[in-house]
Amino acid sequence: MAITTTVIGAYPKIGDELPLQALRRALHERDRGGIDDAALDAEFDTGTERAVREMDEAGVDVLNHGCIRWDDLFSSFVRAWRNVSREALERWFDNNTYFRVPVVSGALEVRAPATVREYEVARRTTKRRVKGALCGPFTFARLSEDRHYRDRSALALAVATALRAEVDALGAAGCDLVDIEEPALARWPEDLRSGAVRRVYDVLAQGSRVGIALQLSMFPADAAIEHVAQLPVAQIGVDVRSRPTRVLERISLERQTLVLGVVDARNTKLESPDEIARLVETAARRVDISRLWLAPTTSLEYLPHDIARAKLRVLAEGARTALAAGGAR
Amino acid sequence: MTEALLTTTVGSFPKPDYLQRARNQRARGKLSVSELRDLERRATEEWIRAQEEIGLDILVDGEQYRGDMVEYFAEHLEGFRIGGLVRSYGNRYYHKPIIAGKVRRPKPLTIDWFRYAQSLTDKPVKGMLTGPYTMLDWSYNEAYPTRRDACLALAEVVAQEARDLEQAGARYIQIDEPAIHARPEELDIAIEAMHIVTDGLKAKTISHICYGDFAAIYPKVLELPVDQLDLAMANYGYRYLALFDRDPFTRELAIGIVDVHRHETESVGEAAEGIRKGLRYVTPERLLPHPDCGLKTRTVDEAKEKCRVVVDATRVVRAELGAKARR
Numbered sequence: 319m320a321i322t323t324t325v326i327g328a329y330p331k332i333g334d335e336l337p338l339q340a341l342r343r344a345l346h347e348r349d350r351g352g353i354d355d356a357a358l359d360a361e362f363d364t365g366t367e368r369a370v371r372e373m374d375e376a377g378v379d380v381l382n383h384g385c386i387r388w389d390d391l392f393s394s395f396v397r398a399w400r401n402v403s404r405e406a407l408e409r410w411f412d413n414n415t416y417f418r419v420p421v422v423s424g425a426l427e428v429r430a431p432a433t434v435r436e437y438e439v440a441r442r443t444t445k446r447r448v449k450g451a452l453c454g455p456f457t458f459a460r461l462s463e464d465r466h467y468r469d470r471s472a473l474a475l476a477v478a479t480a481l482r483a484e485v486d487a488l489g490a491a492g493c494d495l496v497d498i499e500e501p502a503l504a505r506w507p508e509d510l511r512s513g514a515v516r517r518v519y520d521v522l523a524q525g526s527r528v529g530i531a532l533q534l535s536m537f538p539a540d541a542a543i544e545h546v547a548q549l550p551v552a553q554i555g556v557d558v559r560s561r562p563t564r565v566l567e568r569i570s571l572e573r574q575t576l577v578l579g580v581v582d583a584r585n586t587k588l589e590s591p592d593e594i595a596r597l598v599e600t601a602a603r604r605v606d607i608s609r610l611w612l613a614p615t616t617s618l619e620y621l622p623h624d625i626a627r628a629k630l631r632v633l634a635e636g637a638r639t640a641l642a643a644g645g646a647r
Numbered sequence: 648m649t650e651a652l653l654t655t656t657v658g659s660f661p662k663p664d665y666l667q668r669a670r671n672q673r674a675r676g677k678l679s680v681s682e683l684r685d686l687e688r689r690a691t692e693e694w695i696r697a698q699e700e701i702g703l704d705i706l707v708d709g710e711q712y713r714g715d716m717v718e719y720f721a722e723h724l725e726g727f728r729i730g731g732l733v734r735s736y737g738n739r740y741y742h743k744p745i746i747a748g749k750v751r752r753p754k755p756l757t758i759d760w761f762r763y764a765q766s767l768t769d770k771p772v773k774g775m776l777t778g779p780y781t782m783l784d785w786s787y788n789e790a791y792p793t794r795r796d797a798c799l800a801l802a803e804v805v806a807q808e809a810r811d812l813e814q815a816g817a818r819y820i821q822i823d824e825p826a827i828h829a830r831p832e833e834l835d836i837a838i839e840a841m842h843i844v845t846d847g848l849k850a851k852t853i854s855h856i857c858y859g860d861f862a863a864i865y866p867k868v869l870e871l872p873v874d875q876l877d878l879a880m881a882n883y884g885y886r887y888l889a890l891f892d893r894d895p896f897t898r899e900l901a902i903g904i905v906d907v908h909r910h911e912t913e914s915v916g917e918a919a920e921g922i923r924k925g926l927r928y929v930t931p932e933r934l935l936p937h938p939d940c941g942l943k944t945r946t947v948d949e950a951k952e953k954c955r956v957v958v959d960a961t962r963v964v965r966a967e968l969g970a971k972a973r974r
């Protein structure tokens with residue numbers, strides 16, 4: 319038996335060394351009209367392959383495609399849907415990273431799959447299991463400007479409907495697990511008290527063979543955790559590392575896998591394997607160790623490339639140390 | 648009598664191509680420090696001349712010698728290590744610093760540049776500093792046990808720099824805190840730190856705030872001990888002005904009337920309307936039109952165009968106010 323390790327969200331698109339900056343140069347070139355979209359697409363694929371290879375080499379068990387094509391959590395979906403556009407620049411929660419606010423001007427319609435290409439690139443680059451990555455409907459609804467539905471729950475439901483088409487497209491491509499990143503549900507846990515949450519996640523999960531992993535990243539999930547256990551999701555991810563939290567005292571999961579964010583993706587300081595093992599030990603008192611996965615607390619893209627790689631190595635080593643220590647000891 | 652609607656900018660201007668090339672050459676060791684400094688001084692003078700020609704009232708040195716507003720200070724303060732590249736948005740990256748030890752200022756960081764820029768013009772030039780809370784929030788803290796500890800340590804070094812700027816003749820000292828709304832629950836820490844920086848200063852103090860949930864920190868942010876708050880507004884369609892209906896704005900307001908993250912510039916008419924919106928909340932003597940944020944992400948031509956629109960829009964509104972006063 320081993321403790322499964324995984325990643326969440328975006329991986330650094332470039333590194334400091336010149337050869338690792340090809341994508342940055344290609345984007346500049348495209349802006350200047352020096353290359354066409356096909357050439358840029360090829361560069362995105364190359365960047366995705368590099369990210370996947372690095373995750374693979376670090377020993378991560380379940381990978382994603384690194385979201386190399388994404389400007390922000392919403393950009394790929396906004397570009398693939400009708401009646402929504404990317405507008406004003408806004409700060410991404412409490413991070414010095416920015417996103418374009420989606421402005422919804424009509425009923426959301428799916429034009430084309432948003433992430434299948436990058437999923438397929440990742441699949442052919444590694445023999446390891448690859449999962450999909452999607453934005454959360456509530457996070458989209460909270461952070462967008464809604465000029466059409468005029469109701470946050472209605473917008474979240476419409477986003478979930480569009481995302482379900484993406485889940486199905488990923489399923490057809492061979493994907494059996496997708497992350498839904500919902501930092502907004504950790505930031506505004508009151509949204510979990512509305513009846514809409516169950517409806518939204520039913521839309522995403524009901525009748526699908528693709529498991530849903532709800533990732534409550536960026537903020538402590540203390541106030542959210544009691545409300546998510548009943549959702550039809552296969553996994554729940556919580557940050558137990560980057561800020562003080564008592565979420566592990568409150569968690570009670572009958573069937574879901576708990577994805578523990580044990581390496582801080584927003585601080586360069588490297589965790590020791592023993593620190594990770596201690597977090598696993600605490601979690602294993604509440605959730606059977608067979609249902610524990612380990613992950614960074616959020617997207618590794620908030621770190622420089624070299625540190626992100628080091629964090630993945632620490633993650634894999636921490637999982638081995640925790641297992642050797644016996645989890646619940 | 649104080650002049651009405653003094654125009655200004657937030658701080659940074661784009662680097663001309665020759666300076667960008669020189670910085671790249673310097674990074675590869677193919678240019679000496681003194682050769683780079685000469686080009687930085689040339690670019691600084693060009694921006695001072697450009698601001699005068701456009702007709703701005705309160706000038707900036709344009710930060711031609713800085714890469715990033717936190718990185719520059721981190722490079723020159725003890726206790727920092729410069730980390731690798733991290734993306735801020737789109738295809739833009741910065742070297743995010745790491746607070747790796749006790750922070751100390753071995754020598755002044757911006758004073759010579761302020762003196763040089765001010766020597767080039769009779770108009771006032773602002774002294775430009777990054778605030779302690781933003782320096783903390785935009786760095787990785789590996790050294791201090793708490794964020795408050797790190798922030799207050801940074802405040803001490805920013806305070807030393809602010810006092811030196813004042814001694815060097817700065818009439819305006821801007822201490823930027825664009826990260827102040829990152830964690831609204833930490834606003835008290837940012838205010839405590841700003842007291843360390845501004846208490847006892849006689850110069851006019853300013854703090855620039857942009858791109859975040861301003862509503863989450865208003866009206867508490869009025870406790871920030873500065874004379875003037877400098878706010879991005881055009882990017883938000885001026886929606887944050889509505890907050891001032893409930894809780895009156897009590898500081899001078901430097902108001903962003905052109906968006907800096909788009910290539911296109913608003914029309915003079917649109918920008919003038921932004922000024923009129925601001926005038927509903929503060930008097931003309933306490934309202935300073937400017938672009939939403941630093942202009943370094945734009946081309947040189949775009950940056951000049953955006954400044955021109957600010958000045959032209961201000962002239963339109965000044966004329967209206969003059970006509971009203973004569974009636």
